[in-house]
Amino acid sequence: MPSLPFTLRQLEVFAHLAASGSFRATADELGISQASVSNQIKTLEEQLGCRLFHRKPGQRPILTADGQAFHDDLTAFDSAASKLAAHRRSGTPEAGPARYRLLVGQGNFDNYVRPKLDGFLAGHPMIDLEFNTQPPTPGVAGMIQAGQYDFALINRRCDLPAEPHLEKLARVRGGVFGHRRLVEGQTLPLDPARVSELPFVLPPAGSKQERETLLSFADRGVHPGKVVGHTQYYDVMAAMLERGVAVASLTDAILPPSMRENVILILPLVDWDLEFYRKPGLTAPSADLTAAFLKSCVLDNSDYPALRIYSRNTDRQKSRLIEAE
Structure with missing residues (x-):
């Protein structure tokens, strides 16, 4: 196989910066310094031999033509990686803790997920969940599609075009x-x-x-x-x-x-739609449990003010079967 002129971390930083258009937001989302973001992008550009962003003092970074082409190919790269991951047999025992990265809107996390999180983690000590609960940026759908998160539970305006990788759960005022x-x-x-x-x-x-x-x-x-x-x-x-x-x-x-x-x-x-994302290729039992937990935090909560429920928690039955095994 050819030697790749990038690391997975560089791809992650690039995808975040392309979606947010902000070095500061990218640094905050990834928990690193702005200098580290800049260095990762600079090194990636040097390794690729092309400029990915137009950068001017006081202005937001904008993808160059090469940067846009690289971004498009990154989406295809992530899709191919997900297909390869899907070859893992669903019945294969999980080796070690399962770690997932989740994007959950701040209000959804504070009001519905956080109150139940301790019980879920105590009941499933081999599942490690890392949450990003910052208010989503306008490019959040692109960040999700680029594969930066394993799961997401976000609100999007109901008049925005439907995203095929997002499942509508409910509508709120x-x-x-x-x-x-x-x-x-x-x-x-x-x-x-x-x-x-x-x-x-x-x-x-x-x-x-x-x-x-x-x-x-x-x-x-x-x-x-x-x-x-x-x-x-x-x-x-x-x-x-x-x-x-x-x-x-x-x-x-x-x-x-x-x-x-x-x-x-x-x-x-x-009005706004509550939408759910699960990264393609996540077939492990721990992924089923995590998906069912996230949905139940909202759909099974009597305090959630839904105008309409689009999708019931079909993952919950699957999680019950897993826990019964």
């Missing part, structure tokens, strides 16, 4: 939420002009998330006139809503159940 005392005595939903007068907390200033949020607002005639804060953390947004100091664009699933009596929907926007 999306819109502008705020404390009921901010709208006391007013008829809901509020008029967009009235909503525009309220104090807003938005995603990080200048980020793609902020731009997409503002475009979503503009589609409904909302133009925030007073911004009292920016944050990437949904739990911080929720806390500001609970205190009544701001309103924000969220899904009701992001809000902890304890807040839902006072933090209410004041203007509907686009």
Whole structure:
């Protein structure tokens, strides 16, 4: 076999950077320094003999023509690797702990997965789960498809094109939420002009998330006139809503159940779908158990405010059979 001019770690760093367009976000997601990200990309470019990104001070890195071609081939490379992994016999005993990397939206993790995680890990000591619970970037679907995660449980706007590698589980409400005392005595939903007068907390200033949020607002005639804060953390947004100091664009699933009596929907926007990903080729019993656990955290939770359930937890029956063996 030919000697490959890259390492799997370099491919991982490249895929993250291509999806996020940010050295800082890539470093945070991978738990390494920005300097390490830069060095990994520089070394990869030297080994390949071509430039993968256009990089200018103060601007986001953009794929070159060679970089885009390499990214396309990386997707095919990951697909081929998954097919090779699928040759493993499903009945083959697992040697050593099974380690999986998971992407779970921050709200889903804090409200639904974390409360049950200790019981799952205690019951399955040979399964090691590594979570990325940062708020997903706009390129999250690409990051998942590139094979950076073994499992994912994320929310995506229901008006986005369907991704064949993602399974729809449920739909939840999306819109502008705020404390009921901010709208006391007013008829809901509020008029967009009235909503525009309220104090807003938005995603990080200048980020793609902020731009997409503002475009979503503009589609409904909302133009925030007073911004009292920016944050990437949904739990911080929720806390500001609970205190009544701001309103924000969220899904009701992001809000902890304890807040839902006072933090209410004041203007509907686009609803969101909860979607699930399992990396192709993961056929081990531990993968079945992990998939069933993730789905059950949400679909079997009476506090999950689903408007619609698309898919019941078919993995749960499989996991019960595994545990009975």
